[in-house]
Amino acid sequence: MTDLTDLGVAAIRDGVRTGSFSAREVADAFIVKVSKAKPLNAFLVETPDHAIAAAKAADDARAAGETLKPLAGVPIGMKDLFCTKGVASTAASHILEGFTPPYESTVSGKLWDAGAGMLGKLNMDQFAMGSSNETSYFGNVISPWRRSDGGNAPLAPGGSSGGSSAAIAARLCPAATGTDTGGSIRQPAAFTGISGIKPTYGRCSRWGVVAFASSLDQAGPMARDVRDCAIMLEAMAGFDAKDSTSLDLAVPKWEAGLSGSLAGKRIGIPKEYRVDTMPAEIEALWQQGIDWAKDAGAEIVEVSLPHTRYALPAYYIIAPAEASSNLARYDGVRYGLRDLPEGANLQDMYAATRAAGFGDEVKRRIMIGTYVLSAGFYDAYYTQAQKVRTLIARDFERAWEACDLLLTPTAPSAAFGLGEKTDPIAMYLNDVFTVPSSLAGLPAMSVPGGLDKAGLPLGLQIIGKPLDEQGVLNAGLALEERAGFVARPDAWW
Amino acid sequence: MSVDIATVKKIASLARIAITEEEAARIAPELDNIMGWIEQLGEVDTSSVEPMTAVIPNHLRLRDDVVTDGNVRDAVLSNAPQAEHGFFTVPKVIE
Numbered sequence: 306m307t308d309l310t311d312l313g314v315a316a317i318r319d320g321v322r323t324g325s326f327s328a329r330e331v332a333d334a335f336i337v338k339v340s341k342a343k344p345l346n347a348f349l350v351e352t353p354d355h356a357i358a359a360a361k362a363a364d365d366a367r368a369a370g371e372t373l374k375p376l377a378g379v380p381i382g383m384k385d386l387f388c389t390k391g392v393a394s395t396a397a398s399h400i401l402e403g404f405t406p407p408y409e410s411t412v413s414g415k416l417w418d419a420g421a422g423m424l425g426k427l428n429m430d431q432f433a434m435g436s437s438n439e440t441s442y443f444g445n446v447i448s449p450w451r452r453s454d455g456g457n458a459p460l461a462p463g464g465s466s467g468g469s470s471a472a473i474a475a476r477l478c479p480a481a482t483g484t485d486t487g488g489s490i491r492q493p494a495a496f497t498g499i500s501g502i503k504p505t506y507g508r509c510s511r512w513g514v515v516a517f518a519s520s521l522d523q524a525g526p527m528a529r530d531v532r533d534c535a536i537m538l539e540a541m542a543g544f545d546a547k548d549s550t551s552l553d554l555a556v557p558k559w560e561a562g563l564s565g566s567l568a569g570k571r572i573g574i575p576k577e578y579r580v581d582t583m584p585a586e587i588e589a590l591w592q593q594g595i596d597w598a599k600d601a602g603a604e605i606v607e608v609s610l611p612h613t614r615y616a617l618p619a620y621y622i623i624a625p626a627e628a629s630s631n632l633a634r635y636d637g638v639r640y641g642l643r644d645l646p647e648g649a650n651l652q653d654m655y656a657a658t659r660a661a662g663f664g665d666e667v668k669r670r671i672m673i674g675t676y677v678l679s680a681g682f683y684d685a686y687y688t689q690a691q692k693v694r695t696l697i698a699r700d701f702e703r704a705w706e707a708c709d710l711l712l713t714p715t716a717p718s719a720a721f722g723l724g725e726k727t728d729p730i731a732m733y734l735n736d737v738f739t740v741p742s743s744l745a746g747l748p749a750m751s752v753p754g755g756l757d758k759a760g761l762p763l764g765l766q767i768i769g770k771p772l773d774e775q776g777v778l779n780a781g782l783a784l785e786e787r788a789g790f791v792a793r794p795d796a797w798w
Numbered sequence: 799m800s801v802d803i804a805t806v807k808k809i810a811s812l813a814r815i816a817i818t819e820e821e822a823a824r825i826a827p828e829l830d831n832i833m834g835w836i837e838q839l840g841e842v843d844t845s846s847v848e849p850m851t852a853v854i855p856n857h858l859r860l861r862d863d864v865v866t867d868g869n870v871r872d873a874v875l876s877n878a879p880q881a882e883h884g885f886f887t888v889p890k891v892i893e
Binding site: 403404505552621636639653654655659663679686695699729730771 | 809810813815825829832833835838841844847848850853858861870876877878879880886
């Protein structure tokens with residue numbers, strides 16, 4: 306009997322459809338795995354009833370001879386940044402502890418309407434701020450991967466979607482939602498040897514997603530292969546009138562359009578992504594990716610994105626500035642934590658609640674944001690950063706004259722140990738390859754390319770033109786077919 | 799522009815986050831470091847560009863001016879730390 310938890314989204318969907326196994330059997334298998342994986346701390350809340358109800362609906366539909374929904378029988382994990390009706394949603398913060406939304410986010414609602422079931426809410430970096438899942442109020446997520454040195458050092462699963470990446474890699478769910486503001490789907494995918502795509506800004510609705518940086522936030526799928534990501538993204542994407550930045554465009558049939566051939570495609574290699582401090586293994590993987598792309602029929606072109614080095618500092622002005630505005634709503638009045646010291650007036654309540662409720666990294670970013678938006682500094686910092694952002698976007702536009710897609714490493718290293726990176730800037734540098742495409746709103750994905758000397762996954766990133774998720778997915782598939790990545794973490798939990 | 803303890807206190811006040819003397823002393827060099835790293839943006843010649851507004855040219859949609867929501871008071875109050883008589887309650891505002 307196959308271990309059902311080894312199956313991905315497509316295999317589960319197809320197996321339920323043909324009656325190879327029931328949706329209930331699948332749900333039960335994953336529910337058991339989730340319940341035994343508490344040491345990873347990937348799940349904040351387990352919702353087996355939700356998964357079982359969705360499974361029952363799928364099994365009943367099949368018994369009645371109805372056409373099954375696109376994700377019927379597929380149980381998934383839901384990052385805790387998505388508001389789920391009747392289920393605690395905290396963004397991994399103390400300030401939202403106890404908040405139970407009376408509404409469902411658009412993206413999660415679309416997944417349930419497509420027939421998927423929820424195994425639980427996934428842990429993450431607090432308010433999506435972090436690259437290692439070390440800023441959650443509810444404790445670190447620990448990667449299911451360990452180095453081959455036998456040292457047992459707990460490793461970061463990446464962030465901010467660390468619960469999602471850990472859960473998928475550990476086979477606790479076949480897929481999960483993530484969000485990506487500066488790299489929070491792609492970098493954790495790279496660290497844990499799975500796939501993840503951030504679509505073009507506006508493809509997925511932000512309604513009901515706890516806001517971090519509104520001009521950057523995008524929901525996206527994470528799963529173990531490109532096909533599963535395509536299936537999930539089709540269910541998640543689409544116009545939403547409730548999100549003023551939602552693109553009013555039909556959702557392409559990305560799964561049907563999948564092709565591993567890159568014949569006729571020009572793949573650009575941006576020379577500024579070759580940084581001095583890049584480990585030799587990452588450089589080698591990048592070259593390997595280039596060879597795979599050539600093998601798939603692509604022409605390789607060197608391109609230049611001259612403003613690349615300004616992307617991270619620009620992001621660390623823009624994102625905190627937007628966050629300082631978005632997080633102003635957490636004041637102890639309408640939801641979440643209220644800290645009311647003896648004799649406090651309203652202003653004292655705000656200050657005490659926010660001091661008690663926000664973690665250190667969240668406070669740091671709110672303060673940076675407040676500073677760069679304050680009188681006298683707005684033009685020097687925020688306006689300047691938004692102008693640099695135009696130049697970064699323009700660099701990509703110019704590159705598209707010479708190529709159709711870009712290939713880069715996803716992250717500048719493999720997963721590091723929890724507690725190893727204490728300097729904020731060192732942590733920010735994790736996003737050096739992912740932030741530019743975030744600022745430009747371009748679709749980008751990470752696929753696993755191989756393992757490093759310590760046996761840890763390394764990822765390759767593909768960036769595409771606006772709205773060319775198909776091109777990005779296809780290039781991802783071309784690499785996936787040649788990488789033959791089958792490594793998986795041994796269960797230490 | 800360096801970030802000192804006085805600046806941190808001012809920012810914390812603007813952001814409505816209570817901060818102790820020790821926290822301010824700890825955060826000041828961290829923020830100063832980050833702002834120092836960000837300083838390099840000043841090198842870029844942006845005289846010929848406008849701030850970026852959207853990835854894909856977009857315009858703000860309008861909708862018909864009709865009521866499409868409401869009458870959900872209990873749902874709205876369902877997460878309130880303190881609610882009375884159908885209102886959110888807060889400490890006295892008027893001095």
